[in-house]
Amino acid sequence: MKIAVCLKQVPDTEAEIKWDIPKGTLSRDGMDSITNPFDEFALEEALLTKENYDGEIVAISMGPEGAADVLRNALALTVDEVALCTDDAFAGSDTYSTAYVLAAAIKKAGDVDVVFTGKQSTDGNSGVVAAELAAVLGFAPLTYVSKVRSIDAAGKKIVVERAIEGGTEVIEAKLPAVVSVIKGINEPRLPNLMGIRKASKIEIPKWSAGDLGVDAGKVGAAGASTKVVEIAVPPPRGAGEILKGEIEEIANTITDKLIDLKVIK
Amino acid sequence: MANDVWVYIEHKDGDITPMSFELLGIGKQLADGFGSSVCAFVIGDKVDDLAKEAGAFGATKVYAVEGDVFKGFRGEAYAKAAAFLLEKYKPEIALFRATSMGTDVAAAAAAQLGFGLCTDAIGLAVDGGKVKMTRAAFGGNYSVSVVNEKAAPQIATVRPKAFAMGEKDASKSAEVVKESFALADADLATKVVEFIKSATAVNLVEADIIVSGGRGLGTDAGFAMLKELADLLGGAVGASRAAVDSEWIPYEHQVGQTGKTVKPKIYIACGISGAIQHLAGMRTSDCIVAINKDPDAPIFKAASFGIVGDYKEIVPKIIEKFKGKLNK
């Protein structure tokens, strides 16, 4: 079975964000970066799938050259192949152009049965690339997956549980499929020192727009249909009121104030 | 009309709540900005009741695709039908709720049409002939405005509760346009085997009131106390990651960057410090009450009302007062 996993590099949540205001994009240079937290669950699920059902894993990322770090981390956890989709033409992509490039990379990797992604990135935050990727590739869309029940590679079948509003949906799908995973599906493992050392010596293959055969008019800032036109720091929430006094009095005041909002029935 | 505003009516198995029609209010405002009409579109195995209700909530026209293959909710099938309708009628913009169902249909339909989409809008306005959409980025530390320049139609998902519902007027009705769209089971790669209703059935995203607990609760027993308060107020129980990691409460209750993003009318945070990743999930709540024993806890900076003290003393007192005042 061939397993693909999509890993995005994102700024560390603690890091100071630098914007390229005119372009409405992030200037990623010099920022502390990490693997998107949800993608660690996707990577672990790929590793578990490989262990349980046999197969090989290709980890794919689109981003600037520095995004090679997330792939190196994946190599340290013994994925079989990696590919970094990097090209100046990709800069400024929106979710659709991202899905389009990732889809081209998955096709190039060849006969992929299942693609794992995270539910959402912590920078763009869209939570839609998996559904878009499935639509572009014509694969079964399986989003918000909380458990993979079984995979039958020969019978081309997968059964998963999805955590959606109000409960869990069990879905049976044909392979190939795109599976986006939520937190809690597994416990991501950490690489060991030997893995890290080995991975540090591996050259990361880079795929350009030309290598992927993508239409340059459909990617990057030129191809993106959505554009960030304004970036602002939201006004701080109005200075709150600290309720003081005896507990009795505080409880009296807060319950009055909340009842006044006319939300409680 | 080509510049109409379309609102997707979300439902599951024909089950509708007033929230299904939530976006018709903002849809009408945008349509006024374009000088056009607000229309609804529905997909399902039986759509008549939905269409009728959508009319009462202000849709002037309802576009529908009906068929057995749409029984239950099947994202894959619904997205194909949605893309078909949007391609055929090319409205100005189509709005979906930013729930799991709404997002899946919106994203897959947009991709089939070959465009990106704007997600989780908390602000929508007509600007220069396009819809300018405002959303939070980076845990709400930034707000960004996005315009879908090239897409026809523009597609956006909207955060539940970000806009007031339109008024219902049972005397109003909409013209219903049914389109046939042939889709067979064999054309689909997914099949719903079963739906297991959650015993606790938390629907944080839809809740008007959320009572949340963090590491400061100290034990899982603390959550029993918060549940009592939440039940009294008709609300849901939320949690910080630290509380979830301590296994006091399941992950589906987690609020924050790696949990749910919520926007209730009242959010009561007990024993939660207010880390940036937690704030990311709840800072747009209308009214935030923080109960924390540390007066310097960052949560107080985001709170509308702060109470410094031990939740074990404060929460029972609040429960007692509510019981008296609400006659419960």
Ligand SMILES: Cc1cc2nc3c(=O)[nH]c(=O)nc-3n(C[C@H](O)[C@H](O)[C@H](O)COP(=O)(O)OP(=O)(O)OC[C@H]3O[C@@H](n4cnc5c(N)ncnc54)[C@H](O)[C@@H]3O)c2cc1C
């Ligand atoms: C502030 C801000 C606002 C934006 N607003 C919009 C908008 O409204 N509409 C829009 O279309 N675009 C928008 N973008 C652009 C969008 O974020 C990027 O195109 C991004 O490459 C993909 O979207 P995401 O990170 O939100 O992905 P999500 O859909 O949140 O990511 C889901 C999963 O897809 C995979 N994935 C995503 N990107 C990559 C990648 N580069 N490499 C490998 N795997 C990946 C990962 O597994 C990830 O967990 C915005 C970007 C920023 C910074």
Ligand SMILES: Cc1cc2nc3c(=O)[nH]c(=O)nc-3n(C[C@H](O)[C@H](O)[C@H](O)COP(=O)(O)OP(=O)(O)OC[C@H]3O[C@@H](n4cnc5c(N)ncnc54)[C@H](O)[C@@H]3O)c2cc1C
């Ligand atoms: C990538 C990433 C993603 C994350 N995603 C999330 C997320 O989605 N959601 C989330 O919540 N966190 C998330 N976190 C974790 C976040 O950084 C914090 O660690 C977490 O929110 C802390 O939870 P807490 O406030 O319950 O605990 P703490 O920070 O330990 O705070 C406990 C608070 O309780 C108070 N307290 C103690 N006893 C009492 C008492 N008896 N009465 C009243 N107050 C009391 C203390 O004063 C303290 O302020 C994420 C972190 C990372 C790195």
